[in-house]
Amino acid sequence: MPRRGIPKQSADELVRQLLELLPDESVLFGEEDQHPYECDGLSAYRQMPRVTVLPENVEQVQAVMRLCHRMQVPVVARGAGTGLSGGALPNPDGVLLSLAKLHNILDIDPIGRIARVQPGVRNLAISEAAVPFGLYYAPDPSSQIACTIGGNVAENSGGVHCLKYGLTVHNILKIKLVTPEGELLCVGSEALDSAGFDLAALMTGSEGMLGVFVEASVRLLPRPECVRLLLAAFDDVEKAGAAVGDIIAAGIIPGGLEMMDRMSINAAEDFVHAGYPRDAAAILLCELDGMRQEVDEQAEQAADILHRAGATEVRITRDEAERTLLWKGRKSAFPAVGRLAPDYYCMDGTIPRRHLPKVLRRIGELSKEFGLPVANVFHAGDGNLHPLILYDANISDELARAETFGGKILELCVEVGGSITGEHGVGMEKIDQMCVQFESAELSQFHAIKHAFDPDALLNPGKAVPTLHRCAEFGAMHVHAGQLPFPELERF
Amino acid sequence: MPRRGIPKQSADELVRQLLELLPDESVLFGEEDQHPYECDGLSAYRQMPRVTVLPENVEQVQAVMRLCHRMQVPVVARGAGTGLSGGALPNPDGVLLSLAKLHNILDIDPIGRIARVQPGVRNLAISEAAVPFGLYYAPDPSSQIACTIGGNVAENSGGVHCLKYGLTVHNILKIKLVTPEGELLCVGSEALDSAGFDLAALMTGSEGMLGVFVEASVRLLPRPECVRLLLAAFDDVEKAGAAVGDIIAAGIIPGGLEMMDRMSINAAEDFVHAGYPRDAAAILLCELDGMRQEVDEQAEQAADILHRAGATEVRITRDEAERTLLWKGRKSAFPAVGRLAPDYYCMDGTIPRRHLPKVLRRIGELSKEFGLPVANVFHAGDGNLHPLILYDANISDELARAETFGGKILELCVEVGGSITGEHGVGMEKIDQMCVQFESAELSQFHAIKHAFDPDALLNPGKAVPTLHRCAEFGAMHVHAGQLPFPELERF
Structure with a gap:
C-alpha cells in the first residue's frame, strides 16, 4: 500500500517507532489510508484513529503492544469490523490494531x-x-x-x-x-x-x-445429515409465543426457532416474496437438524405441537430451495421493516423464554399507550427480542416517545430476569444500559477484572463497562436514515 | 445439636461474635462437633478448623463473611465434602463455612x-x-x-x-x-x-x-428416550485407543466412552463379576443415548467401526440389567485395582484424544522402564487418563520410582497439549503440578484475578493456585492404605 505522500518525518513519535517495528505498508497514518477503519458495522459512530497498524505475525503484535504500553497509548483491536455495537470504534489518541493479516x-x-x-x-x-x-x-x-x-x-x-x-x-x-x-x-x-x-x-x-x-x-x-424447516402461522402473537415454550417443553431442541409478527411478515413479503401467509398475526420458523429419521420424526411431532398450540397452518419444507426461500424472508426482515417509516428504534434484549407471551403482550400494550407501531422479528427460541419501534423524528415528540417506549421494553427485559444485550455486545451502543442491568456491586467487580488484566486501561477504553459515574441514566439506539444522533465519543 | 459442654465464655472473640449472628446450633467449635469437617474426600489431608458455621440463609452467610472480613479471618466454604483434591480442607486459623443448610x-x-x-x-x-x-x-x-x-x-x-x-x-x-x-x-x-x-x-x-x-x-x-451400552474387546491397547478416535471422527458423540486395560478388566472381574472378557488387552464401553431409532442406528454404526478398528468382540446391551452390570465393573475398577498391590499412585490428567494411542504406548514403555505395573481405566472419549501405578512402599526405592514415573506421565500430558487436571480440581493435591502446567505469566494472571475478588486472600487460602515462589518443583499423590504421606498444610 503506497504511503500516499505523507513523509515519515512528518509523522509523530508513535508512528516513527511503529515504522521501526513493522513493514511500511503495515502502518497507516494518513486520513485516506485510515478511512476504512474509522467505524465498524455501527456506522453512525465514526472516529479516525491516530494510527492504524496491520501486524503480520504474533511477534509484531507483541512489539506493538510493548511500544503502546511504554508510551501509554490506547489500543483498539479490530477484526473484520462487522460488529454492530461500535466495539471496534477507534480511539482518537490511539492505535487501531487490525488483525486482518493473521488469517491462517x-x-x-x-x-x-x-x-x-x-x-x-x-x-x-x-x-x-x-x-x-x-x-x-x-x-x-x-x-x-x-x-x-x-x-x-x-x-x-x-x-x-x-x-x-x-x-x-x-x-x-x-x-x-x-x-x-x-x-x-x-x-x-x-x-x-x-x-x-x-x-x-x-x-x-x-x-x-x-x-x-x-x-x-x-x-x-x-454436519447434520438432514435439515428441515417448519413454518407455522398463528392468528395471535401470544399463541405463537406460547407455542415456543410448548416445543421446548416437549423435549425438542430446534436448530433455530424464529418469530415474526404481522408487520414484519408483510414487510418481508413486500420486499422479497418469501411466500409467507400475509394474514397471519405471527409466524414461527422452526428448523430441525440431525439424522434423517430423527428429523422426520421430530418434524411430525413439532407440527402436532404447533397445531395444538393453535397454528392455523403448518408447512414442512421438503427441499433446500423451499428452505432457502423461507429463510430469505426472515433474513431480509430488518431492511424490509426499515421501509415502513422514516425512522425506527431497534431494541435488542433477551428474556427467559417462558416470559415470551407476557412480554409480547406488554409490548403490544405499550405500542398502543405510546401511539407508535412496533414490528417484532426475533430469535424466539433464545428469547432474544428485536422490537423495532417505528416513528418519525420530524413529528414533534415522536422521538421522545419512542425513546421512553424503548426504555420500558428494556426495563421489562430486566424485570423478568433477562438481559439488556442480545447478541451484538455492549460496545459503545449499550454502555448506558449496563447501568440498568447491573447493580454497582457487579459493575465494580467488572472494573476489578479489567484492572487485573489492564491496569492502565489502555485496551479499548470507554467500551462495554460504564463507570459508576456514568450510571445516572441510560440511553439507547435511534436510527434516522442510518445515522445515529449520538454524542461524541466520551473518554472515561 | 448440643454444645457438648464447651461454655460460651471459653470461646474466643470470633466464636462469640459468630454466636451473635447465628443460632447456637449453627456454630460448632468443639473438637468433637467439628470432627466431620476436618477433611473432605481426600481423607489423608486432615485439619481441624478454628470454628465451623452452618448458616441457614443467605443473610447469615453475608453476616459471617462481613465478620470474617472485619476480623481478617480465612474462610473455607464446604458443600458435601466429597471432593477428591482437598479443596475443602479447613484452615486452622479460619472458619469452615458449610452450605449444607441451604438445601432447597x-x-x-x-x-x-x-x-x-x-x-x-x-x-x-x-x-x-x-x-x-x-x-x-x-x-x-x-x-x-x-x-x-x-x-x-x-x-x-x-x-x-x-x-x-x-x-x-x-x-x-x-x-x-x-x-x-x-x-x-x-x-x-x-x-x-x-x-x-x-x-x-x-x-x-x-x-x-x-x-x-x-x-x-x-x-x-x-431425558433421552433410549440408552444403549456397547462393549468392545481388543487384543491391543493402542487399537482400542485408536478406535476412540474412529468413533468420534465418524460423527458419533457417545454419552460416555470409557476404556479399561487388561489389569483393570481382571481386577474388576475378580471383584464384581461384570462378565468382561478376561483375555482382552483392553475394552471400550461406549454408551449411546437419544431417540430410539437414532440410538439403534448409531449402535450398529459404532459396532461396525469397532469391528473395523480390530475389535475381537462387540456386544450391544438390550436391557437395563445388562447395562447396569457392565457399568458396575467400570465403577468398581478403582477399588478392584487397589487390591492388587500394597500401594498405588493415582494420576489424573487430560490429553487431546487424538494422542491416546501414543500416550498409552508411552505409558506402557515407561511401565517397563520403571519396572512398575500400571492399570489404565479412564474416560477415553474425554482423553481423561487415570493411570494407577502399582508399587510397594516397603520395597526400597519403589516409591521414588513410582513418583518419577508419575511425573513423566504428567509431563507427557502437558507435552501433547493436555492438562494436569482431570475432573477433581487442583485443591491441595495438585497445587505443585500447576507449576508444570503454566508459565509464570499465566500464574501471575491467576493471582491478579484472585486479587480482583479477594484482595485480602481470605477465601480458601493456599488452594488451587500456587505462588510463584512455590513453583520450584511439583509433587503428586501417593496412596498407601488410604493414607497420604503429605506434609502439613502450608500457608502462603
Whole structure:
C-alpha cells in the first residue's frame, strides 16, 4: 500500500517507532489510508484513529503492544469490523490494531474435532475448511461470510443456531492472547478440562478490554445429515409465543426457532416474496437438524405441537430451495421493516423464554399507550427480542416517545430476569444500559477484572463497562436514515 | 445439636461474635462437633478448623463473611465434602463455612429448562426433582448421590457424560455469590446471553477462591428416550485407543466412552463379576443415548467401526440389567485395582484424544522402564487418563520410582497439549503440578484475578493456585492404605 505522500518525518513519535517495528505498508497514518477503519458495522459512530497498524505475525503484535504500553497509548483491536455495537470504534489518541493479516487456519484435527486458527480467519472459512472432514463450526452470526473469529470471541457472537449449539463461549477451547504489556498468554486447553481459573471463558465476550487475541482453538461439530424447516402461522402473537415454550417443553431442541409478527411478515413479503401467509398475526420458523429419521420424526411431532398450540397452518419444507426461500424472508426482515417509516428504534434484549407471551403482550400494550407501531422479528427460541419501534423524528415528540417506549421494553427485559444485550455486545451502543442491568456491586467487580488484566486501561477504553459515574441514566439506539444522533465519543 | 459442654465464655472473640449472628446450633467449635469437617474426600489431608458455621440463609452467610472480613479471618466454604483434591480442607486459623443448610430447590422452570437451587442441594436431587417434567441435570460425577451443586460449581465437576453434555461450566447459567466483604453478587443470566464479563464461567471451577456461592441456576435437558451400552474387546491397547478416535471422527458423540486395560478388566472381574472378557488387552464401553431409532442406528454404526478398528468382540446391551452390570465393573475398577498391590499412585490428567494411542504406548514403555505395573481405566472419549501405578512402599526405592514415573506421565500430558487436571480440581493435591502446567505469566494472571475478588486472600487460602515462589518443583499423590504421606498444610 503506497504511503500516499505523507513523509515519515512528518509523522509523530508513535508512528516513527511503529515504522521501526513493522513493514511500511503495515502502518497507516494518513486520513485516506485510515478511512476504512474509522467505524465498524455501527456506522453512525465514526472516529479516525491516530494510527492504524496491520501486524503480520504474533511477534509484531507483541512489539506493538510493548511500544503502546511504554508510551501509554490506547489500543483498539479490530477484526473484520462487522460488529454492530461500535466495539471496534477507534480511539482518537490511539492505535487501531487490525488483525486482518493473521488469517491462517493453522490446524484442523478431525479426531479432536478442533480447528486452531488465527484471529483474522473468517467465521465461514472455518466451516469451509472443515468440509472434507464432515465437520463445521456451529456459531453462525448473520455476518459469518465476513466476520472473523477474533471478533466473534471478543463479542461472544451468537447466530440462528445458538439455541441448540450455544454461543461462541460454548465453542471455544483455547485462546492465545497478548497482554497490554506485550506478553503472550495461553488460556484454556484443547483437552476437556483446564486447570486454574477459566480465563478462556472470561476472554470470550470481553470486547477487546482484556487482551488482544492472536489464536483460537475452536470446537467443530459433525454436519447434520438432514435439515428441515417448519413454518407455522398463528392468528395471535401470544399463541405463537406460547407455542415456543410448548416445543421446548416437549423435549425438542430446534436448530433455530424464529418469530415474526404481522408487520414484519408483510414487510418481508413486500420486499422479497418469501411466500409467507400475509394474514397471519405471527409466524414461527422452526428448523430441525440431525439424522434423517430423527428429523422426520421430530418434524411430525413439532407440527402436532404447533397445531395444538393453535397454528392455523403448518408447512414442512421438503427441499433446500423451499428452505432457502423461507429463510430469505426472515433474513431480509430488518431492511424490509426499515421501509415502513422514516425512522425506527431497534431494541435488542433477551428474556427467559417462558416470559415470551407476557412480554409480547406488554409490548403490544405499550405500542398502543405510546401511539407508535412496533414490528417484532426475533430469535424466539433464545428469547432474544428485536422490537423495532417505528416513528418519525420530524413529528414533534415522536422521538421522545419512542425513546421512553424503548426504555420500558428494556426495563421489562430486566424485570423478568433477562438481559439488556442480545447478541451484538455492549460496545459503545449499550454502555448506558449496563447501568440498568447491573447493580454497582457487579459493575465494580467488572472494573476489578479489567484492572487485573489492564491496569492502565489502555485496551479499548470507554467500551462495554460504564463507570459508576456514568450510571445516572441510560440511553439507547435511534436510527434516522442510518445515522445515529449520538454524542461524541466520551473518554472515561 | 448440643454444645457438648464447651461454655460460651471459653470461646474466643470470633466464636462469640459468630454466636451473635447465628443460632447456637449453627456454630460448632468443639473438637468433637467439628470432627466431620476436618477433611473432605481426600481423607489423608486432615485439619481441624478454628470454628465451623452452618448458616441457614443467605443473610447469615453475608453476616459471617462481613465478620470474617472485619476480623481478617480465612474462610473455607464446604458443600458435601466429597471432593477428591482437598479443596475443602479447613484452615486452622479460619472458619469452615458449610452450605449444607441451604438445601432447597427454589424453582424448576420446564419451559426455560432451568432449575434454580441453593448450593447445598445434592446433584442427583436436581434430576429427581425434574423427573415430572421429563428433564434432568446432565453432569454426573460419581459422587452424585451425595455431592452438592455448590461443590460441583466450585470444582467444575465432570462425570461419565461430560463428553456429550459438557462439564458443569457448560450447564450453569447464573450464580449468586457472597463476596469476602459480605456483598451479594449476581453473575450470569437465565437468559441466553449476559452483558459484561462472563463472571459465571469464571466462578465455575474457581475452587472457593473467589466467592461463596449461595444460589445457582442450572440448565436442564430432556431425558433421552433410549440408552444403549456397547462393549468392545481388543487384543491391543493402542487399537482400542485408536478406535476412540474412529468413533468420534465418524460423527458419533457417545454419552460416555470409557476404556479399561487388561489389569483393570481382571481386577474388576475378580471383584464384581461384570462378565468382561478376561483375555482382552483392553475394552471400550461406549454408551449411546437419544431417540430410539437414532440410538439403534448409531449402535450398529459404532459396532461396525469397532469391528473395523480390530475389535475381537462387540456386544450391544438390550436391557437395563445388562447395562447396569457392565457399568458396575467400570465403577468398581478403582477399588478392584487397589487390591492388587500394597500401594498405588493415582494420576489424573487430560490429553487431546487424538494422542491416546501414543500416550498409552508411552505409558506402557515407561511401565517397563520403571519396572512398575500400571492399570489404565479412564474416560477415553474425554482423553481423561487415570493411570494407577502399582508399587510397594516397603520395597526400597519403589516409591521414588513410582513418583518419577508419575511425573513423566504428567509431563507427557502437558507435552501433547493436555492438562494436569482431570475432573477433581487442583485443591491441595495438585497445587505443585500447576507449576508444570503454566508459565509464570499465566500464574501471575491467576493471582491478579484472585486479587480482583479477594484482595485480602481470605477465601480458601493456599488452594488451587500456587505462588510463584512455590513453583520450584511439583509433587503428586501417593496412596498407601488410604493414607497420604503429605506434609502439613502450608500457608502462603
